[in-house]
Amino acid sequence: MRRSRRTTVAIYALVAVSVVLFMFPLVWLFLTSIKPATDTFAYPPVIVFTPTAESYTQVFAQSDFPKYLMNSVIVGILSTVTALTLGLPAAYALARLHVRGTGIWRAVALIPQMLPTIVVVIPVYMIFRSVGLLDNVIALAFTYLAFTVPISIWILTNFIQDLPPELDEAALVDGASRLQTLTKVILPLVRPGLAATAVICLLYTWNEFLYALILTGKDAKTAPVAIVGFMTNKEIYWGKIAAAGTVVLVPVLAFGIVAHRHLARGLVSGSGK
Amino acid sequence: MTTTNAHARRPKDRAWAFLLPAYAAIGLIVGVPTVYSLYLSFHQWKLTTFQKGVPFVGLDNYAQATGDPAFWHSMQVTVLFTLVALAIEVLLGLGLAVLLDQEFRGRRSIRILILLPMFVTNVVVGLIWRILLSYDFGVVNWLFSLVGISKVAWLGDPGLALWSLVVVDIWNTTAFVALILLAGLQAIPDEPRQAARVDGASAWQTFRLVTFPLLRPVLFVAVVWRTIDLFRIFDVVFSLTGGGPYNATETISLFAYRQGFASFNLGFASAVSYLLILALVIILAVEARVLGRRTT
Numbered sequence: 001m002r003r004s005r006r007t008t009v010a011i012y013a014l015v016a017v018s019v020v021l022f023m024f025p026l027v028w029l030f031l032t033s034i035k036p037a038t039d040t041f042a043y044p045p046v047i048v049f050t051p052t053a054e055s056y057t058q059v060f061a062q063s064d065f066p067k068y069l070m071n072s073v074i075v076g077i078l079s080t081v082t083a084l085t086l087g088l089p090a091a092y093a094l095a096r097l098h099v100r101g102t103g104i105w106r107a108v109a110l111i112p113q114m115l116p117t118i119v120v121v122i123p124v125y126m127i128f129r130s131v132g133l134l135d136n137v138i139a140l141a142f143t144y145l146a147f148t149v150p151i152s153i154w155i156l157t158n159f160i161q162d163l164p165p166e167l168d169e170a171a172l173v174d175g176a177s178r179l180q181t182l183t184k185v186i187l188p189l190v191r192p193g194l195a196a197t198a199v200i201c202l203l204y205t206w207n208e209f210l211y212a213l214i215l216t217g218k219d220a221k222t223a224p225v226a227i228v229g230f231m232t233n234k235e236i237y238w239g240k241i242a243a244a245g246t247v248v249l250v251p252v253l254a255f256g257i258v259a260h261r262h263l264a265r266g267l268v269s270g271s272g273k
Numbered sequence: 274m275t276t277t278n279a280h281a282r283r284p285k286d287r288a289w290a291f292l293l294p295a296y297a298a299i300g301l302i303v304g305v306p307t308v309y310s311l312y313l314s315f316h317q318w319k320l321t322t323f324q325k326g327v328p329f330v331g332l333d334n335y336a337q338a339t340g341d342p343a344f345w346h347s348m349q350v351t352v353l354f355t356l357v358a359l360a361i362e363v364l365l366g367l368g369l370a371v372l373l374d375q376e377f378r379g380r381r382s383i384r385i386l387i388l389l390p391m392f393v394t395n396v397v398v399g400l401i402w403r404i405l406l407s408y409d410f411g412v413v414n415w416l417f418s419l420v421g422i423s424k425v426a427w428l429g430d431p432g433l434a435l436w437s438l439v440v441v442d443i444w445n446t447t448a449f450v451a452l453i454l455l456a457g458l459q460a461i462p463d464e465p466r467q468a469a470r471v472d473g474a475s476a477w478q479t480f481r482l483v484t485f486p487l488l489r490p491v492l493f494v495a496v497v498w499r500t501i502d503l504f505r506i507f508d509v510v511f512s513l514t515g516g517g518p519y520n521a522t523e524t525i526s527l528f529a530y531r532q533g534f535a536s537f538n539l540g541f542a543s544a545v546s547y548l549l550i551l552a553l554v555i556i557l558a559v560e561a562r563v564l565g566r567r568t569t
Contacts, residue, residue, distance in 0.1 A: 090295035097288040116505035123306035256392030264456035
């Protein structure tokens with residue numbers, strides 16, 4: 001469609017304003033992380049300064065942050081791998097096996113994502129407390145299945161539905177069982193779907209805060225909880241917060257780039273559209 | 274009927290065996306706690322007394338909550354926050370989606386840049402804005418001072434903190450609304466829009482009369498997801514204001530958290546969390562009536 005010159009100028013102006021407004025806070029976080037300690041609190045804010053890595057050194061060499069970052073990685077990988085293993089067969093059944101009440105099964109997989117976390121985490125805390133699972137990385141990864149399994153179900157169902165059904169038919173004609181069809185035919189083809197699902201699951205686990213806040217202590221704490229820990233009653237360590245925050249955001253932004261397209265589709269179709 | 278149809282259900286398929294592992298996990302991790310929470314909400318469980326027993330107290334926890342001004346305050350904060358933020362986010366998100374649907378140079382990468390805030394760890398969102406909005410050294414106050422506005426206590430003023438939270442949430446999640454609506458816009462075929470233009474409709478008329486009605490189901494999806502997330506908001510508030518100043522930003526999730534894990538009154542906190550679900554269901558039902566009407 002043809003556009004007038006004025007419209008074109010307006011579009012570019014609006015795009016520029018949006019980019020500045022949405023990116024500025026992230027840029028500012030990064031700048032704060034590389035400022036010398038004396039400039040962090042300066043007012044008016046210092047814009048020209050000699051960059052320094054001192055906040056990063058404090059976070060990595062003089063605190064337990066690396067350990068907590070590692071916890072986040074472990075929890076994310078453990079929960080994601082488990083969720084994909086459980087979710088793939090379920091998604092296959094929903095996409096291909098004409099299960100009675102497919103719509104209901106898909107809706108059930110949405111409920112965990114809609115429940116306020118506080119509802120679930122209070123009883124989980126009490127159960128974990130009585131069986132000694134508090135402050136345990138593996139137990140935390142297990143609770144994250146509450147959202148990683150549903151995410152895997154919706155997104156993988158979409159991906160499998162996109163594959164031509166003739167492929168399954170051919171395998172079945174050749175005498176393969178459904179399980180063999182899944183592992184030999186579907187699995188290799190759905191790899192991009194598994195990758196996309198894994199990225200989204202990792203994103204959700206990496207960012208999760210409320211479960212981790214309540215269920216972990218000084219051993220199994222994850223990175224988001226550790227960052228909040230840089231705010232103590234005595235002092236708020238802005239340099240450390242900015243450095244740790246920047247480190248946490250690097251994988252998030254990388255994953256976000258991969259995830260955004262699939263996430264939109266998952267959310268729209270997952271809602272019974 | 275032949276057995277070669279992949280879509281036919283065959284007796285030896287054992288679909289339940291494919292579904293069972295995933296749904297058993299969901300039942301164990303979400304179903305069991307949710308039911309246990311309901312049970313707890315009818316019992317008294319306090320850290321100081323639980324070893325002597327957890328007596329059944331009927332609806333006492335619910336009565337205590339609905340008789341507590343702090344509960345109603347947090348409910349009011351949550352509803353107000355949800356409605357205001359939702360309205361602004363949907364409007365801006367729609368605008369942003371339409372903008373990102375236009376042709377312009379570098380569209381792919383710019384789209385990603387603009388959508389990035391929705392992926393930022395929520396706790397970090399709160400902390401970033403705590404730095405930006407700081408009374409003493411915040412860059413926002415400095416930018417305002419350039420145009421002659423004196424320092425504002427964005428997060429320290431009880432009358433202002435909730436609106437600052439709204440602004441922060443808009444920055445964080447408008448992109449989410451835009452992402453969903455953009456997917457919706459791109460799924461709409463070009464023909465009806467072009468036909469409308471050929472028939473002499475203006476760009477605005479085409480949008481209002483052709484595009485918008487087709488977008489409505491997707492818009493509803495965006496509204497439902499935003500409502501749920503706004504209503505249960507916790508992380509951003511926790512790191513931005515901690516619910517303060519003077520509980521001015523204490524949402525229901527924060528109130529329940531404080532009751533559960535500062536006062537260790539877990540039966541009561543469970544009752545509050547069920548009231549949270551109840552209020553959320555009511556809001557969603559109202560939205561479904563208002564927005565879910567079938568288009569003619």
